Amino acid sequence: MSITVRNITKSFNGTPVLKGVDLAVEKGELVALLGPSGSGKTTLLKIIAGLEWPETGALDVDGEDWFALPARDRRIGFVFQHYALFPHMSVRENIAFGLRVRPKATRPSRADILTRADELLRFLQIPHLADRYPGQLSGGQKQRVALGRALAIEPKVLLLDEPFGALDAAIRRDLRRWLREVHDATGSTTIFVTHDQEEAFELADRVVVMGEGRIEQIGHADLISDRPASPFVARFMGATVTLPVRIQGGRAQAAGLDLSALPDADLPDGPAELFLRPEDIRPEAATGAGWRITSRSSNGTRLHLALADDSATAAEAEIPRRGADPTLSEGCEVRLHIAAGALFASPAPAGRTPELA
Numbered sequence: 155m156s157i158t159v160r161n162i163t164k165s166f167n168g169t170p171v172l173k174g175v176d177l178a179v180e181k182g183e184l185v186a187l188l189g190p191s192g193s194g195k196t197t198l199l200k201i202i203a204g205l206e207w208p209e210t211g212a213l214d215v216d217g218e219d220w221f222a223l224p225a226r227d228r229r230i231g232f233v234f235q236h237y238a239l240f241p242h243m244s245v246r247e248n249i250a251f252g253l254r255v256r257p258k259a260t261r262p263s264r265a266d267i268l269t270r271a272d273e274l275l276r277f278l279q280i281p282h283l284a285d286r287y288p289g290q291l292s293g294g295q296k297q298r299v300a301l302g303r304a305l306a307i308e309p310k311v312l313l314l315d316e317p318f319g320a321l322d323a324a325i326r327r328d329l330r331r332w333l334r335e336v337h338d339a340t341g342s343t344t345i346f347v348t349h350d351q352e353e354a355f356e357l358a359d360r361v362v363v364m365g366e367g368r369i370e371q372i373g374h375a376d377l378i379s380d381r382p383a384s385p386f387v388a389r390f391m392g393a394t395v396t397l398p399v400r401i402q403g404g405r406a407q408a409a410g411l412d413l414s415a416l417p418d419a420d421l422p423d424g425p426a427e428l429f430l431r432p433e434d435i436r437p438e439a440a441t442g443a444g445w446r447i448t449s450r451s452s453n454g455t456r457l458h459l460a461l462a463d464d465s466a467t468a469a470e471a472e473i474p475r476r477g478a479d480p481t482l483s484e485g486c487e488v489r490l491h492i493a494a495g496a497l498f499a500s501p502a503p504a505g506r507t508p509e510l511a
């Protein structure tokens with residue numbers, strides 16, 4: 155099923171939470187909605203599921219207007235962060251539940267329901283858990299069962315809201331791979347919400363970065379990492395250092411910075427901002443170069459250097475400890491070699507529109 159979301163807006167108590175969201179998901183695609191807490195990911199998912207209603211917008215699934223369909227007719231599999239299993243039902247009964255509550259006309263026979271539940275248990279690699287109750291399962295096992303229950307109805311669309319959010323890192327990685335296999339084997343169209351970049355990039359065909367109710371960028375990991383569409387995406391991807399530079403003939407320049415490794419910028423001459431990750435800054439001892447180390451700490455494998463220039467602009471660098479120049483200590487004057495970064499025009503000063511600037 156292809157899903158097309160057009161110009162969705164939604165407010166809670168007068169506060170806009172979705173500010174005109176457009177998104178097209180192809181049939182069989184696995185898309186991750188990635189963004190900080192409060193950016194509107196869950197609200198968008200709930201609107202697709204029919205659990206929330208937007209103020210404006212359209213939702214088409216395979217050409218069908220889903221806003222004209224009540225939630226129960228949308229054939230959606232939904233998995234939440236907190237395992238919503240029925241505690242008094244066994245794993246097999248939990249998985250069979252979705253089929254048992256289908257309208258009589260489309261409900262399989264009792265025997266078929268149990269056969270289908272057992273098939274799913276084998277498919278999800280958990281047949282040994284069939285007779286256990288949720289209270290006897292680990293968090294990871296509960297989420298496998300929750301996904302089994304969502305898949306039992308043969309959903310047209312699978313929606314997952316931080317399904318592995320409450321689990322520890324190693325189990326999350328296992329479940330991620332497993333989910334990808336399940337997705338590929340079922341051919342479902344899946345939207346997965348997470349605020350974990352690694353999870354989004356490893357799992358999804360495409361990642362949709364959301365910020366404050368808007369889609370900021372859609373793409374693959376490398377594109378979003380190397381060419382963030384906005385300062386918001388750059389910061390969200392770990393470019394926590396911002397440095398003022400000047401653009402001249404497409405080249406970025408600034409005192410004390412070696413920017414020769416950056417590609418040409420498609421920006422007009424004038425002030426700009428360079429967003430970069432601490433690991434893309436390599437300080438080199440150089441007297442009078444304009445920057446100095448204000449503090450140095452080590453976590454055993456990496457050195458963290460806090461930096462300031464003559465006009466008190468701050469930055470931070472992270473470099474491998476092994477092989478680092480021992481003179482890079484507090485007070486040392488340095489020049490900064492920049493390996494990578496994203497350039498954006500400086501925001502217009504407050505009170506002036508870009509046209510008037």
Ligand SMILES: Nc1ncnc2c1ncn2[C@@H]1O[C@H](COP(=O)(O)OP(=O)(O)OP(=O)(O)O)[C@@H](O)[C@H]1O
Pocket residue numbers: 166167171189190191192193194195196197198349
């Ligand atoms: N039912 C509600 N009533 C009022 N405000 C709500 C409601 N649901 C969500 N919000 C608000 O809408 C904003 C977006 O919430 P949403 O849950 O969609 O974000 P999110 O990106 O999924 O965040 P998280 O990663 O924390 O789940 C938040 O500011 C939240 O407080």
